[in-house]
Amino acid sequence: MQVATSSGKYSVKHYPDTVKEWKQEGNYFYFYTTETILEIRVISDKIVRFRYAADGTFQRDFSYATSEKMEDAPICFEIKEFEEVFQIDTDAIKIFIAKDNLRLTITDKEGRVINQDEMGFHWQSYLQKGGKIVYCSKMIQEGECFYGLGDKPTDLNLRGKRLENxxxxxxxxxxxxxxLYRNIPFYYGLHHGIGYGIFFDNSFRTIFDFGEEREDVQSFWARGGEMNYYFIYGPELLQVAEAYTKITGTPELPPLWALGYHQCRWSYYPDTRVKEIAAEFRKRQIPCDVIYLDIDYMEGFRCFTWSKEGFPDPAGLIKELSAQGFKVVVIIDPGIKVDPNYAIYQEGVKNDYFCKRADGALMEGDVWPGKCVFPDYTNPRVREWWSSLFKSLVDTGVRGVWNDMNEPAVFELGTFPEDVRHDYDGEQVSHRKAHNVYGHLMSKSTAAGMKKYLMPNRPFLITRSCYAGVQRWSSVWTGDNVSSWEHLWLASVQCQRLAVSGISFTGSDIGGFIGEPDGELYTRWIQLATFHPLMRTHSASNETGFNQEPWSFGSKYEFVVKKFIQLRYQLLPYLYTTFWQNAAYGTPMLRPLAFVAQHDPQTHNCTHEFMFGDALLISHVSEAGMKEKEVYLPTGRWYYYWNDKPYEGGQLVKIATPIEEMPLFVKAGAVVPNYPKLQYTGQAPIEEMTLQVFYDDQPAHSTMYEDAGEHYGYKNGQYNVIRFKQASDKQQFHLKKKFHGNYEATYKKHRVCVHGLPFTPTEYVVDGKVFKLNARNFAVGVVKVVLDREFEDLIMR
Known part of the structure; x- marks a missing residue:
C-alpha cells in the first residue's frame, strides 16, 4: 500500500508477516516475524502491555509517564499454541495472537470480544522528518462509546471524532x-456493558480516530517513536480508571487549604491592591484561602524576582496576608529573559542549561519579558537546578506555584521549532519527541523544589501543560477560556474528562478568563465550580478595569455566590475524603454517569450530570434564563439536596432552577460529613463534625477520611479512616461506625442529622444506651442528635 505525503512523495505502509519463532521470559512473551518483534508483557491479570519493534530492534524502554511504584503482579498466566493462533490466558482475559500477521483479539474468560485488531500494527517511513509513523487500527464494536483523552473541549463520548495530542x-x-494544552494519550472503550482502556505511551504527536474516517474502525498513531500501548480490562469503567493510575501513579494529598476557594486575576498590582482584595473578602465574610500573583509581581517579568516598585516588601506582604488566613501562589513561566545582568540567565548560560537549535545556537523567542531562552527540563541536571531556584520564593513565604506558558508557548512562533534539541534524560532528541513532555517536566521539577523547601508542609502546584502522569505532583486548569455559556458547558465536560484521564485535581477559570461575564453567568459558574476539585476565579486585565470578584455583580448575585462558597467549605471533609480515594485507589473524583451506571445506555452520552465522589450528583445550569431543567438520575434512590424530596432513579426528572439553587442530589444511604461555617481552612479548631445521613432501606456504605491537612504525618499513620454502614428498614434507622487510625482530631462531638426517615422516631439508642427524643431533636424533615465522636452504633426507632 502506498500513501501520499505532503511533499508529493510516497512511502510504503508495512505490515507484519508470519510469526517465525517465539519465546517466553517470565511474564514477557516475544513473537518474531521477518522484520517485526511483538513484545507482550503481562503486568497483572487485567493489564497487558503490547510493544512492537518495527525493524527488529526495540528503542530504549523509557517513559516520563509511568510511576516508579508500578509493579508486575500477574496472579496466573499461561500460553498455548494452536494451528493459527497463540493464546495467552490470565485469570481475567484471553489474548489471541494471529500467526499470519500478529493481529490481536482480546476476550473475557467467557469468550466475549473486548477489543479486536482491524489491521493491527503497521508502519511507514516518515520521509520528511525521519524515523517511522507507527499505526494501530482496531474494530469498533456494535454500539461502542469512547471516553478520555484529557482536556478535549468536545462531547464526552468521542465516537465519530478525530483528535490529536x-x-x-x-x-x-x-x-x-x-x-489543546494537555497531552493525555489514554482512552476508554465501552460496549455491551464491557469497559476497557488503552494508554498509548508515546510522547510524539499522537492522533486518535474514533470512527471519523471509517465508521467501523478506531485507530491511533504517532509521528515517531514506538507502538507501545497498555491494554486495561475493567470490565467496569471505574476499575479501568483505577488501573490506569497503577501505571501512571496517584497524587499525594494536597494541603487542605488548596481545596478552598482561590482568587486570581491578571494582575493584582501593586501590593496595596492585593491587600484591598484580601480585606474585602474578610469584610464581606466570603470564604477564601488563596490569592494569586500573576506576572506583574516580577521585576520586568523576570522569573524569581519581585517588582521593586509594586512589591517592595514581598515577605512583609505575605506575612500580613498569612495573618488573615491567606496563602499566596505565584506564577512562574519557562522563559528566562536574555539579560547579562540577570543572575539566573547568567547561571543558565554558564552551565549550558538552556535549549539549543540544531546548529548549536540558543533557542531564543519572545514571551512576556521580551527575548528569552528556555531551560531544557528533559535534562536531569537542569531539573535539579530549576528545583533549587524555588528556595528564595519559599523563604519569602510563597506556598504554591503556578506554571504557565509551558506548552511551550512562544510569541509569533507559536512554540519551539522542531529542530530544537533536548537531552531527554541522555537520549538526545529533537523537539518532535520532547514537545509533549516539556511542560510536564517543568512542573515536575517545580513540584520537587517546592516540596523540598516547604517540608514538612505540603506544596500546591498548578500547571497548564502536561503529559500523562502529571497527577503525581500537580493540579491543572482548563486554560484560557471565554466568558460564555458555551464555555461553562465546556468547563463541566473538560473537568469530567480530565478526571477520568487520571487528573482529578482540576478546575476552570470561573467566569471565563477572556471577556466579562454578567452576574448570572458568573453565579452559575461558581455553582458548578463548587463541585470541582480546584475552585479558582481568574480573569484577564482589560481596558474597562472590570474586576471579577464574588462581589463584582451586585448584592443579589453576591448573596448566592457567598452561599455556594460557604457550601464548598462545609463540604470540605467530604471533598477531602474524595481526594483521599483518588490518592489511595486512583478513583476519579468527578465521575461521568457512564462511569457509575455503564449498563444503562441512557448514561452513555450524558454530559450535564456527573457524580462528585460517592454521594453527590450535580447537573449545572448551562443556559441564560433557565427556569427548569431535566436531570437524568441513574437507578437508585436520590434526595434533592435543597428540600430532601426523594426521587427514584432510572428516569429524567424536571427540576426548577431559581438562581439561588442548582440541581444537586444526594444518593440515598450516604453519610456526608460537614464542617461548620469557615472563612478559611485552619481558622479555628473544628469542635463539632456534622454527619448528614440520608435514609435508605437498603444497606449502604460511606467513608470519611481525616488527617491534619497540612503536613506529611499521614504517611506515617497519622490519619483516620471512618467507615459507616447504614442498615435500616422502614421501622428503624441503624447506623454503624468503625474507626481506624491514629490521628487525634480536634472535634469531640458528632452532630448526626438524619434526612428522609419514613417514620417519626421517639427514642434513639447509642451503643446500647437508650435516650428519648424531644422537640429539640426535630427540624423540618430532619432528626438531629449530638453524640460523642467515639460512638459506634446509633439506632432510631
Missing part, C-alpha cells in the same frame, strides 16, 4: 478546538 497555547479556544 500536541500541546498548544489555545488562547480563547472554543468547542471542538484541537489540539
Amino acid at each position: 500536541y500541546g498548544t497555547d489555545a488562547y480563547g479556544y472554543h468547542k471542538d478546538t484541537d489540539p
Whole structure:
C-alpha cells in the first residue's frame, strides 16, 4: 500500500508477516516475524502491555509517564499454541495472537470480544522528518462509546471524532478546538456493558480516530517513536480508571487549604491592591484561602524576582496576608529573559542549561519579558537546578506555584521549532519527541523544589501543560477560556474528562478568563465550580478595569455566590475524603454517569450530570434564563439536596432552577460529613463534625477520611479512616461506625442529622444506651442528635 505525503512523495505502509519463532521470559512473551518483534508483557491479570519493534530492534524502554511504584503482579498466566493462533490466558482475559500477521483479539474468560485488531500494527517511513509513523487500527464494536483523552473541549463520548495530542497555547479556544494544552494519550472503550482502556505511551504527536474516517474502525498513531500501548480490562469503567493510575501513579494529598476557594486575576498590582482584595473578602465574610500573583509581581517579568516598585516588601506582604488566613501562589513561566545582568540567565548560560537549535545556537523567542531562552527540563541536571531556584520564593513565604506558558508557548512562533534539541534524560532528541513532555517536566521539577523547601508542609502546584502522569505532583486548569455559556458547558465536560484521564485535581477559570461575564453567568459558574476539585476565579486585565470578584455583580448575585462558597467549605471533609480515594485507589473524583451506571445506555452520552465522589450528583445550569431543567438520575434512590424530596432513579426528572439553587442530589444511604461555617481552612479548631445521613432501606456504605491537612504525618499513620454502614428498614434507622487510625482530631462531638426517615422516631439508642427524643431533636424533615465522636452504633426507632 502506498500513501501520499505532503511533499508529493510516497512511502510504503508495512505490515507484519508470519510469526517465525517465539519465546517466553517470565511474564514477557516475544513473537518474531521477518522484520517485526511483538513484545507482550503481562503486568497483572487485567493489564497487558503490547510493544512492537518495527525493524527488529526495540528503542530504549523509557517513559516520563509511568510511576516508579508500578509493579508486575500477574496472579496466573499461561500460553498455548494452536494451528493459527497463540493464546495467552490470565485469570481475567484471553489474548489471541494471529500467526499470519500478529493481529490481536482480546476476550473475557467467557469468550466475549473486548477489543479486536482491524489491521493491527503497521508502519511507514516518515520521509520528511525521519524515523517511522507507527499505526494501530482496531474494530469498533456494535454500539461502542469512547471516553478520555484529557482536556478535549468536545462531547464526552468521542465516537465519530478525530483528535490529536500536541500541546498548544489555545488562547480563547472554543468547542471542538484541537489540539489543546494537555497531552493525555489514554482512552476508554465501552460496549455491551464491557469497559476497557488503552494508554498509548508515546510522547510524539499522537492522533486518535474514533470512527471519523471509517465508521467501523478506531485507530491511533504517532509521528515517531514506538507502538507501545497498555491494554486495561475493567470490565467496569471505574476499575479501568483505577488501573490506569497503577501505571501512571496517584497524587499525594494536597494541603487542605488548596481545596478552598482561590482568587486570581491578571494582575493584582501593586501590593496595596492585593491587600484591598484580601480585606474585602474578610469584610464581606466570603470564604477564601488563596490569592494569586500573576506576572506583574516580577521585576520586568523576570522569573524569581519581585517588582521593586509594586512589591517592595514581598515577605512583609505575605506575612500580613498569612495573618488573615491567606496563602499566596505565584506564577512562574519557562522563559528566562536574555539579560547579562540577570543572575539566573547568567547561571543558565554558564552551565549550558538552556535549549539549543540544531546548529548549536540558543533557542531564543519572545514571551512576556521580551527575548528569552528556555531551560531544557528533559535534562536531569537542569531539573535539579530549576528545583533549587524555588528556595528564595519559599523563604519569602510563597506556598504554591503556578506554571504557565509551558506548552511551550512562544510569541509569533507559536512554540519551539522542531529542530530544537533536548537531552531527554541522555537520549538526545529533537523537539518532535520532547514537545509533549516539556511542560510536564517543568512542573515536575517545580513540584520537587517546592516540596523540598516547604517540608514538612505540603506544596500546591498548578500547571497548564502536561503529559500523562502529571497527577503525581500537580493540579491543572482548563486554560484560557471565554466568558460564555458555551464555555461553562465546556468547563463541566473538560473537568469530567480530565478526571477520568487520571487528573482529578482540576478546575476552570470561573467566569471565563477572556471577556466579562454578567452576574448570572458568573453565579452559575461558581455553582458548578463548587463541585470541582480546584475552585479558582481568574480573569484577564482589560481596558474597562472590570474586576471579577464574588462581589463584582451586585448584592443579589453576591448573596448566592457567598452561599455556594460557604457550601464548598462545609463540604470540605467530604471533598477531602474524595481526594483521599483518588490518592489511595486512583478513583476519579468527578465521575461521568457512564462511569457509575455503564449498563444503562441512557448514561452513555450524558454530559450535564456527573457524580462528585460517592454521594453527590450535580447537573449545572448551562443556559441564560433557565427556569427548569431535566436531570437524568441513574437507578437508585436520590434526595434533592435543597428540600430532601426523594426521587427514584432510572428516569429524567424536571427540576426548577431559581438562581439561588442548582440541581444537586444526594444518593440515598450516604453519610456526608460537614464542617461548620469557615472563612478559611485552619481558622479555628473544628469542635463539632456534622454527619448528614440520608435514609435508605437498603444497606449502604460511606467513608470519611481525616488527617491534619497540612503536613506529611499521614504517611506515617497519622490519619483516620471512618467507615459507616447504614442498615435500616422502614421501622428503624441503624447506623454503624468503625474507626481506624491514629490521628487525634480536634472535634469531640458528632452532630448526626438524619434526612428522609419514613417514620417519626421517639427514642434513639447509642451503643446500647437508650435516650428519648424531644422537640429539640426535630427540624423540618430532619432528626438531629449530638453524640460523642467515639460512638459506634446509633439506632432510631
